[in-house]
Amino acid sequence: xxxxxxxxxxxxxxxxxxxxxxxxxxxxxxxxxxxxxxxxxxxxxxxxxxxxxxxxxxxxxxxxxxxxxxxxxxxxxxxxxxxxxxxxxxxxxxxxxxxxxxxxxxxxxxxxxxxxxxxxxxxxxxxxxxxxxxxxxxxxxxxxxxxxxxxxxxxxxxxxxxxxxxxxxxxxxxxxxxxxxxxxxxxxxxxxxxxxxxxxxxxxxxxxxxxxxxxxxxxxxxxxxxxxxxxxxxxxxxxxxxxxxxxxxxxxxxxxxx
Amino acid sequence: xxxxxxxxxxxxxxxxxxxxxxxxxxxxxxxxxxxxxxxxxxxxxxxxxxxxxxxxxxxxxxxxxxxxxxxxxxxxxxxxxxxxxxxxxxxxxxxxxxxxxxxxxxxxxxxxxxxxxxxxxxxxxxxxxxxxxxxxxxxxxxxxxxxxxxxxxxxxxxxxxxxxxxxxxxxxxxxxxxxxxxxxxxxxxxxxxxxxxxxxxxxxxxxxxxxxxxxxxxxxxxxxxxxxxxxxxxxxxxxxxxxxxxxxxxxxxxxxxxxxxxxxxxxxxxxxxxxxxxxxxxxxxxxxxxxxxxxxxxxxxxxxxxxxxxxxxxxxxxxxxxxxxxxx
Numbered sequence: 214x215x216x217x218x219x220x221x222x223x224x225x226x227x228x229x230x231x232x233x234x235x236x237x238x239x240x241x242x243x244x245x246x247x248x249x250x251x252x253x254x255x256x257x258x259x260x261x262x263x264x265x266x267x268x269x270x271x272x273x274x275x276x277x278x279x280x281x282x283x284x285x286x287x288x289x290x291x292x293x294x295x296x297x298x299x300x301x302x303x304x305x306x307x308x309x310x311x312x313x314x315x316x317x318x319x320x321x322x323x324x325x326x327x328x329x330x331x332x333x334x335x336x337x338x339x340x341x342x343x344x345x346x347x348x349x350x351x352x353x354x355x356x357x358x359x360x361x362x363x364x365x366x367x368x369x370x371x372x373x374x375x376x377x378x379x380x381x382x383x384x385x386x387x388x389x390x391x392x393x394x395x396x397x398x399x400x401x402x403x404x405x406x407x408x409x410x411x412x413x414x415x416x417x418x419x420x421x422x423x424x425x426x427x428x429x430x431x432x433x434x435x436x437x438x439x440x441x442x443x444x445x446x447x448x449x450x451x452x453x454x455x456x457x458x459x460x461x462x463x464x465x466x467x468x469x470x471x
Numbered sequence: 472x473x474x475x476x477x478x479x480x481x482x483x484x485x486x487x488x489x490x491x492x493x494x495x496x497x498x499x500x501x502x503x504x505x506x507x508x509x510x511x512x513x514x515x516x517x518x519x520x521x522x523x524x525x526x527x528x529x530x531x532x533x534x535x536x537x538x539x540x541x542x543x544x545x546x547x548x549x550x551x552x553x554x555x556x557x558x559x560x561x562x563x564x565x566x567x568x569x570x571x572x573x574x575x576x577x578x579x580x581x582x583x584x585x586x587x588x589x590x591x592x593x594x595x596x597x598x599x600x601x602x603x604x605x606x607x608x609x610x611x612x613x614x615x616x617x618x619x620x621x622x623x624x625x626x627x628x629x630x631x632x633x634x635x636x637x638x639x640x641x642x643x644x645x646x647x648x649x650x651x652x653x654x655x656x657x658x659x660x661x662x663x664x665x666x667x668x669x670x671x672x673x674x675x676x677x678x679x680x681x682x683x684x685x686x687x688x689x690x691x692x693x694x695x696x697x698x699x700x701x702x703x704x705x706x707x708x709x710x711x712x713x714x715x716x717x718x719x720x721x722x723x724x725x726x727x728x729x730x731x732x733x734x735x736x737x738x739x740x741x742x743x744x745x746x747x748x749x750x751x752x753x754x755x756x757x758x759x760x761x762x763x764x765x766x767x768x769x770x771x772x773x774x775x776x777x778x779x780x781x782x783x784x785x786x787x788x789x790x791x792x793x794x795x796x797x798x799x
Contacts (some may be wrong), residue, residue, distance in 0.1 A: 237607075345587075355574070357573070378665045380665065390490060396714040430619075433586035435614050440611075441770055447769060448777040463719070470677070471700075471702065
């Protein structure tokens with residue numbers, strides 16, 4: 214059985230995000246300025262869990278991104294994936310969800326029984342790539358999966374989260390694609406032996422331009438970026454933590470909220 | 472713009488609130504472009520639901536018979552919508568930004584060669600078309616997306632567009648469509664309901680909510696002590712608390728949890744994603760504590776405290792004198 218997991222490198226949640234000339238500027242900072250998108254960790258974990266439960270499963274991890282994105286492919290291997298694929302974009306060039314899906318589908322072609330993606334990314338949060346990859350490949354798709362089980366006859370049983378307290382239960386025949394929501398599993402940490410293996414594993418590199426002939430047109434573009442309106446009445450408390458606590462207490466008492 | 476189609480949701484004859492919001496959004500876009508708006512509904516008693524929404528909004532409505540047990544969305548609905556769009560010469564399809572709508576909307580866009588914009592929370596009329604606004608980077612940035620195709624599929628954020636209708640009482644055209652020969656590749660089994668634990672959030676006048684910033688499950692005890700400084704308060708959490716298993720779903724505030732509007736909402740270590748804000752933005756007084764000075768929660772806070780949330784809570788407990796915090 215062959216599984217493809219889609220992983221994305223995103224700026225750390227603590228990154229400063231600003232807007233200049235209508236474009237988004239991300240100042241990725243800290244000792245770990247970039248990391249694997251959280252839901253993609255869940256996706257890798259699910260693939261590795263499926264692999265551990267039965268013989269003959271091979272897990273490939275794929276990313277679409279600039280040169281630095283190779284780190285998330287390595288992390289996926291560190292978490293237990295077998296192989297890595299890096300579709301490279303030029304440094305500074307981004308790819309929207311439509312384009313990303315096209316590229317992944319071009320590489321995946323008909324080669325996988327199951328494709329797993331995170332339901333959405335932490336940075337742009339479009340919630341589109343998985344569903345679009347499935348549509349391009351003409352395979353069934355179930356998004357926001359919180360439980361997955363492989364059954365007899367090449368079937369996948371999926372529970373999708375509809376609301377926090379309701380789940381839709383579905384089955385589909387593979388090849389198929391699922392996108393995973395938080396709560397499906399607790400991602401494990403890379404093991405030392407897998408991290409070492411990740412360093413030794415040759416990652417297949419494909420430049421995005423090489424796939425251009427197999428990709429659809431770009432269908433929408435970001436026209437402008439801006440900062441959201443802020444509530445100019447926000448009062449920022451100043452001073453030491455203790456001074457702020459005292460001030461907060463005073464404000465709440467004055468407002469009869471305490 | 473030619474026509475606008477709303478992909479609605481209805482449960483046994485009752486149209487969902489989200490669908491009314493989508494219809495209002497569609498009518499707003501239609502005002503500027505002169506398009507007609509129709510709402511498509513599938514499932515059991517769809518005809519009744521179609522009549523209901525047509526009277527309530529003045530939109531046209533189409534009851535689509537697709538012989539599907541699913542409550543909303545799904546494989547067959549997507550295929551039926553694609554056919555309907557072709558027949559009705561639709562240029563804008565509107566679905567809800569939730570797991571039901573998102574399951575089919577992006578795939579539908581690919582099927583139609585249409586542009587796709589998800590999580591829409593605003594529109595802007597531009598020369599040459601309509602820009603669709605969405606929020607990204609955990610609420611920190613607004614992006615305006617412009618379609619490069621004639622047809623667009625959007626998913627719209629629930630809770631943003633108010634369901635009010637000038638033409639209520641003047642029903643539009645209601646039709647029934649039958650689609651056969653649609654292959655279903657995802658079989659619906661059932662809908663399961665989970666144990667959500669007790670929820671007293673909707674009645675609480677003071678809510679202290681914890682988010683990822685509290686770090687570890689053990690720190691919830693500190694949050695409870697902090698909450699006690701406020702007298703009768705309820706402790707809630709943002710989605711990550713529930714996903715990590717630290718709190719039961721009944722305590723979640725946000726789009727997939729409870730919507731609350733207490734007199735006081737204290738957000739501790741919560742970044743303030745759109746999904747969380749959707750559940751608490753109408754709170755009367757919002758105090759936010761976060762070590763990230765740019766956290767999106769601060770945009771809607773009345774009081775902004777940039778501090779490490781754990782040490783601030785300890786300090787506040789000491790200062791308020793409500794309880795002495797002792798190290799054992």
